[in-house]
Amino acid sequence: MALMMFSLIALGIWGLRLGVDFRGGSVLEARFDERPSVEQVADALRDLQIEALKDLAVSPAGTTDVVMKSGQLTEAEHQLIVQRLTDSFPKSGFVETRFDSIGPAVGSELRRNSAWAISLALAAVAAYIAIVFRAMRRVLSPWAMSVATIVALAHDVLLPLGVFAFLAHFYGVEIGAVFIAAILTVMGYSISDTVVVFDRVRENIIKGHLGKDADFGRVVHESIMQTLVRSINTNITTLLSLVAIAVFGGQSIRYFALALIIGIFSGAYSSIFVASPILVWIGRRGS
Amino acid sequence: MTRNAKILSITLLVSLFLFVYVAPQLVNKIPRVRVPIVPFRFGLDLLGGAHLLYQADFSGIGDINRADAMQGVRDVVERRVNYFGVAEPVVQISGTDRLIVEIAGITDVNQAIRLIGETPFLEFKEQIPDAAAPKDDSITEFLAQWRSTGLSGKQLKRATLTFDSQTRQPEVSLQFNDEGARLFAQITKRNLGKPVAIFLDGVPISVPTVQSEITDGSAVINGGFMPQEAKLLATRLNSGALPVPIRLVSQQTIGASLGAQSMRDSMRAGIWGLAMVALFMVVFYRLPGVTAVLALVVYVLMVLAAYKALPVTLTLAGIAGFVLSLGMAVDANILIFARMKEELSQGRPLALAVNEGFRRAWLSIRDSHMTTLIAAAILYGFTTSIVKGFALTLGIGVLGSLVTATVVTRAFLNCFIGVWASTRTWLFR
Numbered sequence: 001m002a003l004m005m006f007s008l009i010a011l012g013i014w015g016l017r018l019g020v021d022f023r024g025g026s027v028l029e030a031r032f033d034e035r036p037s038v039e040q041v042a043d044a045l046r047d048l049q050i051e052a053l054k055d056l057a058v059s060p061a062g063t064t065d066v067v068m069k070s071g072q073l074t075e076a077e078h079q080l081i082v083q084r085l086t087d088s089f090p091k092s093g094f095v096e097t098r099f100d101s102i103g104p105a106v107g108s109e110l111r112r113n114s115a116w117a118i119s120l121a122l123a124a125v126a127a128y129i130a131i132v133f134r135a136m137r138r139v140l141s142p143w144a145m146s147v148a149t150i151v152a153l154a155h156d157v158l159l160p161l162g163v164f165a166f167l168a169h170f171y172g173v174e175i176g177a178v179f180i181a182a183i184l185t186v187m188g189y190s191i192s193d194t195v196v197v198f199d200r201v202r203e204n205i206i207k208g209h210l211g212k213d214a215d216f217g218r219v220v221h222e223s224i225m226q227t228l229v230r231s232i233n234t235n236i237t238t239l240l241s242l243v244a245i246a247v248f249g250g251q252s253i254r255y256f257a258l259a260l261i262i263g264i265f266s267g268a269y270s271s272i273f274v275a276s277p278i279l280v281w282i283g284r285r286g287s
Numbered sequence: 288m289t290r291n292a293k294i295l296s297i298t299l300l301v302s303l304f305l306f307v308y309v310a311p312q313l314v315n316k317i318p319r320v321r322v323p324i325v326p327f328r329f330g331l332d333l334l335g336g337a338h339l340l341y342q343a344d345f346s347g348i349g350d351i352n353r354a355d356a357m358q359g360v361r362d363v364v365e366r367r368v369n370y371f372g373v374a375e376p377v378v379q380i381s382g383t384d385r386l387i388v389e390i391a392g393i394t395d396v397n398q399a400i401r402l403i404g405e406t407p408f409l410e411f412k413e414q415i416p417d418a419a420a421p422k423d424d425s426i427t428e429f430l431a432q433w434r435s436t437g438l439s440g441k442q443l444k445r446a447t448l449t450f451d452s453q454t455r456q457p458e459v460s461l462q463f464n465d466e467g468a469r470l471f472a473q474i475t476k477r478n479l480g481k482p483v484a485i486f487l488d489g490v491p492i493s494v495p496t497v498q499s500e501i502t503d504g505s506a507v508i509n510g511g512f513m514p515q516e517a518k519l520l521a522t523r524l525n526s527g528a529l530p531v532p533i534r535l536v537s538q539q540t541i542g543a544s545l546g547a548q549s550m551r552d553s554m555r556a557g558i559w560g561l562a563m564v565a566l567f568m569v570v571f572y573r574l575p576g577v578t579a580v581l582a583l584v585v586y587v588l589m590v591l592a593a594y595k596a597l598p599v600t601l602t603l604a605g606i607a608g609f610v611l612s613l614g615m616a617v618d619a620n621i622l623i624f625a626r627m628k629e630e631l632s633q634g635r636p637l638a639l640a641v642n643e644g645f646r647r648a649w650l651s652i653r654d655s656h657m658t659t660l661i662a663a664a665i666l667y668g669f670t671t672s673i674v675k676g677f678a679l680t681l682g683i684g685v686l687g688s689l690v691t692a693t694v695v696t697r698a699f700l701n702c703f704i705g706v707w708a709s710t711r712t713w714l715f716r
Contacts (some may be wrong), residue, residue: 031544192659
């Protein structure tokens with residue numbers, strides 16, 4: 001719970017830094033053999049009289065790259081900038097590696113679509129859980145499981161968001177469309193993890209493994225213990241794959257992998273320490 | 288043949304076939320073996336290229352069928368894009384008034400953008416007969432000398448790249464339709480011995496002097512072109528006019544070098560991921576771990592073959608989706624093994640433990656895979672192609688995992704159940 005509070009505070013104070021995908025604007029990434037300083041680059045572009053360059057932000061990336069962010073540039077302006085940079089640093093081996101220019105309409109659409117996708121996923125999951133676990137009706141409302149799952153879900157989504165708010169504030173890390181993909185995947189994993197525990201609970205209750213009138217809390221606890229090893233192992237293998245991506249996958253995908261790692265790790269944690277206690281709490285209140 | 292042996296041999300055969308399909312380059316290294324290569328489809332962020340989003344502007348157009356107009360726009364743009372000769376360009380309508388263009392492996396994106404978005408306006412102009420002499424060399428004074436003849440790109444039937452037979456200079460040969468031929472005959476008759484200007488997009492590109500009256504409706508522009516320029520001009524003139532003007536609203540370009548590096552990185556990530564997971568499985572689960580690794584290999588082959596066959600465009604995020612689904616595939620196996628261990632520790636005989644393990648793990652496998660599939664399905668409805676690619680690879684991976692975990696792992700495990708293994712249950716603990 002403490003982590004969740006931290007994330008909420010981090011989000012509240014620092015906020016997430018939306019990338020070009022969401023805000024609109026331009027990003028130009030370039031690679032130099034001999035990288036000029038940030039000031040040199042800014043100076044070179046200073047007198048180009050381009051409106052969008054008024055909020056130009058130049059930052060280094062890695063050991064050889066420079067990232068230039070600004071308002072949206074037309075293709076003509078883009079070419080002017082490229083030409084100017086090539087002329088200003090003739091011996092530095094300037095090569096443009098990436099250029100994105102997103103219109104404001106497209107950016108706000110992405111924001112809208114993302115919000116929709118996440119809400120839709122939440123609803124779909126709640127419904128799926130309620131349906132799949134309807135056999136539990138005799139013990140407690142199936143919505144109880146949905147609620148517990150969703151709270152765990154919120155926790156799992158908030159944690160990476162909080163971390164990225166932290167990163168945004170201190171390191172200027174931005175989120176793009178791929179981040180939303182990571183969040184939705186984390187949601188999928190969080191559910192599946194929680195479901196495994198609840199599956200056990202259901203089995204134990206229906207089959208009366210632990211005695212017909214066993215205290216609900218005990219049943220849940222036992223179920224957790226039974227699935228713990230499996231849960232840990234599963235997450236280890238997934239995390240191993242993700243670590244491989246984060247370490248070897250290259251710059252563009254690194255933060256994506258990071259978001260997934262935090263989220264999935266949190267998913268495992270939340271099934272045990274968030275979803276289950278809530279389930280017990282609701283279950284006990286019901287009976 | 289026992290049922291298990293049958294399943295195993297089928298699996299082996301299929302795996303072999305899949306391997307040849309997925310990695311023909313490796314197979315071709317065997318001397319005297321020549322297997323056809325079907326390439327993987329890679330996305331922009333791995334090949335380098337551009338993703339362009341155009342907005343059609345219907346404001347000045349009035350009442351026309353929008354769907355038809357968009358189709359027309361799509362066709363014209365596709366013709367223009369084909370000029371670049373890239374493999375598999377994507378030109379598709381998005382929504383009601385947008386066009387997505389994806390060109391992979393292109394080096395000059397700027398040229399592509401200019402070519403795609405602009406309708407060339409070709410005009411023949413003649414000198415105004417009693418015009419005052421130009422006051423100076425400026426372009427406005429020059430333009431003031433000329434007036435429109437009514438002959439323009441509208442009457443153009445075809446433009447072709449030709450080479451002058453004597454000078455070998457590249458030229459653009461124009462062929463007008465009947466109305467154009469008629470007009471041209473009149474113009475040339477009117478202006479015998481005088482210059483006639485050919486304007487492109489408001490700029491004169493050629494000002495030849497009329498030698499004779501031309502009645503067959505054919506003309507040649509030789510403005511000192513480089514071959515590429517002439518070909519470009521012919522393409523632009525031939526592709527026709529855009530029914531609706533379009534505006535570039537969003538552009539994402541990846542340089543080829545970054546793309547190549549991303550490709551290398553993701554290959555490494557994939558292989559390392561596979562290695563680490565395989566190691567973990569064997570160490571922790573021993574013999575069942577080995578069978579899981581074998582099943583994993585089959586899984587990888589199956590999924591990669593599916594990616595190639597469909598085909599699925601692999602982007603960076605897409606490969607991440609694949610690596611992720613690898614984790615999930617292993618997950619399914621772990622569920623089964625965990626159950627098996629439980630059964631074994633409760634003293635059940637091996638064969639029974641295996642069956643029970645599968646039966647009881649099925650529900651958990653089903654639920655955890657379903658929820659991930661739901662997430663993938665929702666992601667697929669997303670706007671950006673990169674997220675879509677991720678959703679697709681993840682979804683296919685998860686489906687593949689469902690299949691291999693149940694069918695393949697089981698077959699492999701079953702073949703180890705025999706008298707030999709059942710007394711050595713330590714292999715399974």
